[in-house]
Each structure stands twice: as C-alpha cells, then as structure tokens.
Amino acid sequence: MNLLILRLLLGRLALACVSLLVVSAVVFTITDLLPGDAAAAQLGQEATAESLAALRHQMGLDQPAPQRYVRWLTGLLSGDPGLSVVSGKPVGEMIGKRLPASLLLAAITAAISVPLALSLGIASAMWRGSWFDRLASSGAVAVVSVPEFLVATLAVLVFAVQLRWLPALSYSNPTASLTDMLRSFAMPVLTLCCVTMAQMLRMTRAAVVDQLKAPYIEMVRLKGASPTRMVLAHALPNAIGPIVNAVALSLSYLLGGVIIVETIFNYPGIASLMVDGVAQRDIPLVQTCAMLFCAVYLLLVTLADLVSIVANPRLRHR
Amino acid sequence: MNQSPMLQEELRAALQGGANRRDLLAMLMAGGMQATLAGGLAATALTAHAQTPRQGGRIRVAGASAGISDTLDPARFANQTDYSRGRMFYNSLVELDRQLSPQPALAEEFHSADAQTWVFRLRRGVTFHDGKPLTPADVVFSLLRHKIPATGSKAKALADQIATVSATGPLEVTVTLTTPNADLPVILGTHNFMIVQDGTTDFSAGIGTGPFRVQEFRPGVRSVAVRNKNYWKPGRPYLDEIEFIGISDDGARVNGLLSGDLDLVAAVNPRQVKRLRQTPGFGVLETPSGQYTHVIMRSDMGPGRNPDFVLAMKHLFDRELLRKVVAQGHATLANDQPIDPSHRFHFAGLPQRPYDPERARFHFRKSGLAGTRIPVVASPVATYSIEIAVVMQHAARRIGMALDVKRMPGDGYWSNHWLQSPVGFGNTNPRPSADTLLTQFFKSDSPWNEARWKRPRFDQLLLAARAELDFDKRRSLYADMQVMIHEDGGLGIPMFISSLDGHSQRLRGLTPHPLGGLMASAFAEHVWLEGS
Numbered sequence: 074m075n076l077l078i079l080r081l082l083l084g085r086l087a088l089a090c091v092s093l094l095v096v097s098a099v100v101f102t103i104t105d106l107l108p109g110d111a112a113a114a115q116l117g118q119e120a121t122a123e124s125l126a127a128l129r130h131q132m133g134l135d136q137p138a139p140q141r142y143v144r145w146l147t148g149l150l151s152g153d154p155g156l157s158v159v160s161g162k163p164v165g166e167m168i169g170k171r172l173p174a175s176l177l178l179a180a181i182t183a184a185i186s187v188p189l190a191l192s193l194g195i196a197s198a199m200w201r202g203s204w205f206d207r208l209a210s211s212g213a214v215a216v217v218s219v220p221e222f223l224v225a226t227l228a229v230l231v232f233a234v235q236l237r238w239l240p241a242l243s244y245s246n247p248t249a250s251l252t253d254m255l256r257s258f259a260m261p262v263l264t265l266c267c268v269t270m271a272q273m274l275r276m277t278r279a280a281v282v283d284q285l286k287a288p289y290i291e292m293v294r295l296k297g298a299s300p301t302r303m304v305l306a307h308a309l310p311n312a313i314g315p316i317v318n319a320v321a322l323s324l325s326y327l328l329g330g331v332i333i334v335e336t337i338f339n340y341p342g343i344a345s346l347m348v349d350g351v352a353q354r355d356i357p358l359v360q361t362c363a364m365l366f367c368a369v370y371l372l373l374v375t376l377a378d379l380v381s382i383v384a385n386p387r388l389r390h391r
Numbered sequence: 392m393n394q395s396p397m398l399q400e401e402l403r404a405a406l407q408g409g410a411n412r413r414d415l416l417a418m419l420m421a422g423g424m425q426a427t428l429a430g431g432l433a434a435t436a437l438t439a440h441a442q443t444p445r446q447g448g449r450i451r452v453a454g455a456s457a458g459i460s461d462t463l464d465p466a467r468f469a470n471q472t473d474y475s476r477g478r479m480f481y482n483s484l485v486e487l488d489r490q491l492s493p494q495p496a497l498a499e500e501f502h503s504a505d506a507q508t509w510v511f512r513l514r515r516g517v518t519f520h521d522g523k524p525l526t527p528a529d530v531v532f533s534l535l536r537h538k539i540p541a542t543g544s545k546a547k548a549l550a551d552q553i554a555t556v557s558a559t560g561p562l563e564v565t566v567t568l569t570t571p572n573a574d575l576p577v578i579l580g581t582h583n584f585m586i587v588q589d590g591t592t593d594f595s596a597g598i599g600t601g602p603f604r605v606q607e608f609r610p611g612v613r614s615v616a617v618r619n620k621n622y623w624k625p626g627r628p629y630l631d632e633i634e635f636i637g638i639s640d641d642g643a644r645v646n647g648l649l650s651g652d653l654d655l656v657a658a659v660n661p662r663q664v665k666r667l668r669q670t671p672g673f674g675v676l677e678t679p680s681g682q683y684t685h686v687i688m689r690s691d692m693g694p695g696r697n698p699d700f701v702l703a704m705k706h707l708f709d710r711e712l713l714r715k716v717v718a719q720g721h722a723t724l725a726n727d728q729p730i731d732p733s734h735r736f737h738f739a740g741l742p743q744r745p746y747d748p749e750r751a752r753f754h755f756r757k758s759g760l761a762g763t764r765i766p767v768v769a770s771p772v773a774t775y776s777i778e779i780a781v782v783m784q785h786a787a788r789r790i791g792m793a794l795d796v797k798r799m800p801g802d803g804y805w806s807n808h809w810l811q812s813p814v815g816f817g818n819t820n821p822r823p824s825a826d827t828l829l830t831q832f833f834k835s836d837s838p839w840n841e842a843r844w845k846r847p848r849f850d851q852l853l854l855a856a857r858a859e860l861d862f863d864k865r866r867s868l869y870a871d872m873q874v875m876i877h878e879d880g881g882l883g884i885p886m887f888i889s890s891l892d893g894h895s896q897r898l899r900g901l902t903p904h905p906l907g908g909l910m911a912s913a914f915a916e917h918v919w920l921e922g923s
Contacts, residue, residue, distance in 0.1 A: 115467075122838075135815070159459050159460050233646060234650050348610060
C-alpha cells in the first residue's frame with residue numbers, strides 16, 4: 074500500500090506543478106487582457122497621458138508583458154512573490170495579514186459543517202424514505218438553492234437589525250473576548266454552513282445508500298449485525314471515497330469563494346483581497362492569490378484521495 | 392441666514408466666556424447687523440449653547456469604499472475614504488467654509504496684491520504628531536511634490552500652475568504662479584494639498600498636524616484614530632477615538648448602522664432614506680452638492696456636431712421627473728451649466744430650461760438626423776446615468792428620435808468610453824472653485840473638455856475672472872460664462888445630486904457642506920457624542 078501512496082503522491086506533485094504553471098500563465102494573460110491597467114485604475118478620471126506614463130514607469134508596467142511574467146515567476150520560485158504594484162508593499166506580507174482570518178473562518182465553518190453534514194447524511198441513508206430523510210434532503214436542496222447573499226442579508230436583518238442579538242459586522246479584533254468573537258462569527262459561519270452543507274449531505278447519503286444496496290450488506294445483515302454497525306463499520310468505509318471528495322470541494326470553496334460573505338459582514342479575508350487586486354489590476358497580487366487557491370485545492374483533492382485509499386479496505390489490503 | 396463660521400466661532404467663544412444675550416446683541420450690532428436679524432441670531436446662538444459639545448467617546452464610521460489602494464499620502468487621495476482619513480490626520484493651509492470661501496487654517500493669514508505672488512503666514516506653535524514644529528520647509532515640500540510626475544499626484548494638473556514655492560521668513564511661505572489665479576487659496580484648501588512633514592517618503596504613519604493621530608492603519612481593512620491632545624484648535628476634537636472602515640455594499644452599511652455597530656455611514660442609497668428616517672434613533676444628513684451626471688455631446692464628431700441636436704436633447708430632460716423618480720427627491724434642478732445654486736458664483740438670473748417636447752421635436756427635425764439611431768453610452772459608475780438615459784429614451788421616442796442606450800460595465804468606463812464616445816454620460820464631483828471646474832471641463836485646450844467645446848471668448852473670460860481679485864467683477868464674469876455654457880455648450884446637465892449620509896441620533900454636530908458628504912469628509916473634528 075505504501076508504494077501505491079508514494080506513486081500517487083509523486084504523480085500528483087508533478088501534475089500539481091504543471092497545473093500551477095498553466096494557471097499562472099492563464100491568470101496573467103487574462104488579467105493583462107482586461108481593459109486598463111493598474112496606473113489607469115489608480116488615476117481613474119484624473120488620468121492624463123503624462124501622469125499615466127510616469128506612474129506606469131514607476132510601477133514597472135512599461136516593460137513588455139512576457140518579461141514581467143518571467144520576472145514574477147522566477148521571484149516566486151525563489152520564495153518572493155514580489156511587490157504589489159498598487160501599494161508598493163510585499164505581496165507576501167499583504168496576503169500574510171489576511172490569510173489567518175480566512176483560515177480561521179474556514180476552520181470554524183468546517184468544524185461545524187462537516188460533522189453535521191456527515192451525520193445528517195448517514196442518518197438519512199439509514200432511515201431512507203422516512204420523514205426524517207425527506208425533511209433533511211428537501212431542506213438541503215432548499216437551503217442550497219437560496220443564494221448566499223440572501224441568506225446573509227436575511228440573517229443580518231433578523232439577528233442584528235431586529236433582534237440585536239448579534240453584530241452586523243465582523244471584525245478580526247485581537248483584543249475581543251471569546252464571547253464577542255463567537256458572536257461576530259455566528260452569522261458568517263451560519264451563512265457558509267448553509268452553502269457548503271447541502272452538497273456534503275447529499276453526497277454522503279447517496280454514497281451510503283449505494284453501498285447499502287450492495288450484496289455484501291445483505292451478508293452483513295444475515296450474520297446479524299446491528300443497523301448502526303452495518304452502516305458505520307461496513308458501508309461507510311466503502312463509501313468514503315466520494316464523501317471525502319465532496320468535503321474537499323466544499324472546503325476549497327471556503328478559502329477563495331467566500332467573497333459575498335466577506336463583503337456583507339465586512340470580514341477582512343483573502344477573497345476580498347484578490348477581488349480588490351483584480352479591480353485595481355494588481356497583477357502580482359492576483360497571481361499570487363490564484364496560486365494559493367489553486368495550491369490549496371490541489372492539496373485538498375490529493376488529501377481526499379489519500380484518505381479514500383487508507384479508509385477503503387479493498388484498496389488498503391491490495 | 393448668511394452667518395459666517397468666523398462669527399459662529401466668535402459667538403461660541405463669547406458664550407463660553409460668560410456673555411449674556413445683551414452682550415451678544417451688542418457684538419452683532421457692532422458688526423453692522425440689523426437689530427431684528429441680530430436678535431434672531433443671538434437666540435440661535437444661545438440654543439446652540441444649550442447643546443454644548445461633549446468631550447469624549449468613540450465612534451465607528453463606514454465609508455463607501457475600501458481597498459488595497461487606501462492610502463495616507465494626500466497626493467494620492469482618490470475617494471471619500473481617503474479624504475476622511477486625511478482630515479483626521481492632516482490640515483490644509485486654508486479651510487473652505489460653506490460658501491467655499493477660504494478661511495485661515497495652518498496659514499493664519501494669506502494675501503496677494505496681483506493674484507500671482509501669494510504670501511502665506513503660518514500659524515505659530517503648531518506641531519506635528521511626532522512633536523516637531525510646523526515650518527515653511529514642510530509647506531514647500533508638501534506643495535512642490537505634486538509637480539513631480541513620480542509622486543503620482545491626483546492634483547498634478549492643478550499644481551502645474553505653481554512656479555515656485557519658497558520660505559521667505561521663519562513662518563512665511565511665498566508661492567508664485569505661472570499666471571495669476573485669485574483662487575489659489577481655494578485650491579490649497581482641497582484634500583490633495585494637505586500638509587505633510589518635509590522629506591516624508593512612507594506615509595503609512597500619517598504624521599500630520601491634524602486633530603487625530605494614527606493608532607492603526609490597515610489598507611482595505613480599517614483605521615483607528617485617537618485624539619491629538621496637542622491639537623492647535625482649542626477644545627477640538629471632541630471625540631477620543633474614531634474607527635473608520637470601508638463597506639462597499641449599500642445595504643450592509645445601512646444594516647450596520649441600524650444594528651448599532653456603526654454611528655455614521657456615508658453614501659446612503661436614496662431608497663433607504665425613508666427606512667432610516669422612520670426608525671427612531673437615526674437620522675439622515677442630506678448635503679446638496681455640486682455633483683452632477685450629464686450627457687456629453689461631442690462637437691467634433693457624431694450628432695453633436697449639429698447644434699440643433701444638442702438643443703433638442705437639452706429640451707428632452709424632464710428634470711422634475713428625474714429629480715423625483717431617479718434621485719427620489721434628493722437632488723436640485725440644474726440648468727445645463729455646472730455651477731450649483733449653493734455656490735457663491737452661481738448665476739441665479741439664468742431662466743430655467745423647461746421640459747419641452749415640442750421645441751425638442753422642432754430642433755430635432757431641423758437637425759436632419761431623423762431616422763438615424765443615436766447610440767448613447769451609460770454606466771453604473773456615472774451615478775444614475777442608466778436611469779436618466781432610459782427616461783430620456785422614452786421622451787425621445789415620442790418625438791421620433793431613436794436613442795440606443797448602451798450600458799457599459801463600470802470597469803474601464805473612464806478610460807474607454809468617457810471622452811471617447813460621441814454621445815455618452817459623465818459624472819463630475821464637486822470642485823472647490825468655479826475656476827477649477829470651468830478650466831478642467833470647459834477651457835478649449837483642456838484634456839477633459841468633454842464636448843470638445845472651443846470658444847475663444849470663453850477662455851478670455853475665464854482667464855480674466857481667474858486674475859480678478861474684486862468679488863463683484865468676478866461674479867459677473869462667471870455669470871457670463873454660465874450663460875455661454877447654458878446656451879450652446881455641449882453638455883446637458885439635468886440635476887445636481889445630493890449626498891446622503893446616515894447617522895445615529897447620538898451623533899451631533901453634523902452640518903452639510905457643499906463639497907460633499909460627511910461634511911466634505913471633515914466630520915472628524917466637528918462631531919460629538921451626546922451624553923447617554
């Protein structure tokens with residue numbers, strides 16, 4: 074089995090490098106194709122040919138595009154993602170200040186949504202066809218069909234404006250007490266759970282139901298195992314592959330895809346940093362964020378594959 | 392009532408010194424005021440005293456934008472978020488009052504004999520946040536850096552008229568201009584010309600002379616300002632601390648206010664005003680300002696070459712309807728010229744151009760353009776332009792004119808469509824002086840002459856008014872220019888848009904300022920929290 078995992082890891086690593094390279098080239102080209110550049114974005118209506126030229130020179134935008142790309146890439150390979158053309162600060166520092174906030178939000182959301190979705194999914198599979206199953210499944214579809222800006226806005230209107238239980242805005246204030254922190258995280262986490270849970274729940278239910286129909290489950294039942302044991306010890310390990318993949322997909326979304334939640338709750342995370350970078354045409358910043366999201370995605374998917382190999386008895390004992 | 396801030400300050404000082412009603416009346420009468428008027432004014436001054444500003448407290452304020460380009464470098468200030476922070480941490484040489492006339496600030500006194508050489512005498516005893524005194528060298532540095540292209544100054548075009556800036560005494564700075572400009576003090580009162588310390592290269596510490604010091608500044612996230620105990624204005628500021636954040640979502644800003652997380656929010660959507668006014672404990676500050684969104688008809692290409700088309704379009708604005716429906720009443724009617732009614736040089740004698748479909752039809756027929764589709768470019772970044780375009784499209788259809796409204800994304804609108812399209816929309820923020828506004832957008836050789844409208848006589852009037860120090864003569868010159876633009880300029884200006892800010896009732900001291908919302912971004916040193 075170790076050989077299998079090693080081969081998989083090496084293959085994935087090589088593929089990851091190629092994907093990252095391709096993504097960086099695509100992101101660079103597309104950002105460069107957007108109308109205007111960082112100098113025009115910064116000067117806006119006040120731009121004149123003279124001030125544009127001066128600012129472009131200062132930002133290094135007067136060099137040809139391929140040269141800028143190669144310089145950024147070699148910088149990144151040596152561990153330095155370069156300077157933001159807009160603020161002049163190191164990109165690494167800018168991301169470093171926002172990343173912990175994003176990771177914290179993602180971690181709290183994952184810690185709540187993953188166990189909840191998996192247990193609801195397994196329970197639905199066990200009691201499939203019951204009122205509980207119908208309620209959970211239709212509830213999940215209903216919640217995932219409501220766009221997250223609506224969930225977030227409704228939550229703010231009810232809990233912050235009407236009831237005044239929770240703050241409408243989330244700050245990452247290091248001096249805040251634990252209760253304050255929990256209160257400010259409540260609504261962003263609630264909103265994100267609504268978005269991410271449905272897919273995990275449905276995938277878990279489908280995968281477990283699929284296994285429960287298999288002939289070996291009949292064997293398990295015939296030998297007299299309890300329903301809980303049947304699902305947890307026999308069906309679940311075989312269903313883990315699709316489940317962890319669904320979990321990985323949902324988690325990768327939590328880092329870069331939460332722009333709406335960051336905007337509505339004024340949460341200083343990394344998604345809004347990247348969107349801001351696009352609006353200001355700050356190519357080094359956009360590139361580095363894209364690399365980060367891509368790398369996290371690849372990492373999560375690889376982890377999911379590893380988990381499914383380790384957890385699956387048939388793959389494990391090969 | 393035309394009550395100058397100087398007088399208000401004098402009154403307040405007298406009241407705090409224990410003056411009674413009779414003393415105040417004597418003071419006002421000595422100032423040459425009629426007895427009845429003085430009586431009323433003394434009464435208002437006394438009620439104002441009843442709500443004496445209270446010291447202390449902390450507020451949270453949200454502007455409408457935040458981003459990685461947030462800066463504390465005055466030369467690069469680009470939006471209200473930057474301006475508001477600037478007004479916390481820095482001062483200008485002069486401040487603009489509500490008639491947009493310059494009043495002393497860091498410069499205690501300023502004068503010029505010929506409008507070309509200006510002498511500014513600096514206030515004594517002003518110190519920066521790091522304890523160093525304000526010197527002429529700081530002013531020289533602060534002004535001259537705008538001329539260097541690499542500074543990336545937003546005010547470079549304005550600074551280019553400055554020839555030299557030099558220290559001519561221990562507390563005196565002399566500015567010479569390339570051509571006379573009676574409005575130089577007004578220009579130096581604008582946000583980009585705030586005074587920084589000589590030799591500053593990294594502005595993130597925000598070392599200025601302003602009412603607050605920087606405690607924390609994270610671009611795109613927030614700033615925390617704490618009271619500057621050594622501020623040169625006695626008794627100011629009132630607040631201990633201001634946290635300023637930027638929230639780009641309209642709804643989130645208002646929700647933050649209603650939930651009690653914020654005390655003041657900028658740029659309230661007009662549709663939210665009713666909701667705020669109906670909720671107890673909240674108020675809306677409406678600021679009539681000089682901001683306008685307008686149709687540009689280029690006179691060098693497309694249908695705008697034909698003056699009859701331009702006149703037809705100007706008669707197609709149902710201005711009252713646009714004001715009521717598009718701006719929800721939060722606007723003032725405009726008259727196809729850019730100087731708004733609150734401005735000291737506004738010419739009130741110009742008859743208002745009405746909505747007149749018959750005249751529009753007459754001019755449109757005369758233009759010979761009937762039967763052609765006329766593309767009109769609009770974008771969400773030019774406030775209300777899409778709504779205005781749609782209303783005009785309906786009006787145009789009724790006289791047989793086919794307007795083809797093209798909605799463009801905000802991204803890149805200013806560089807790719809504004810100034811380029813034959814017929815399209817623009818948006819102009821309030822400018823501090825009539826001269827700046829007319830020079831930037833109407834002078835024949837200006838790169839921002841949107842309609843490419845070239846009138847040598849207009850340029851002569853403009854230069855004459857700029858060099859004129861006599862107020863009445865200037866006013867009549869500006870009136871002539873407004874008439875010229877109204878009659879044959881290439882811009883259709885339907886209305887001036889008001890700024891709307893939402894605030895908690897506990898926050899006091901907010902008054903409108905024609906340069907825009909949040910008291911022209913200078914709320915920080917004027918507001919206080921009512922005792923709870």
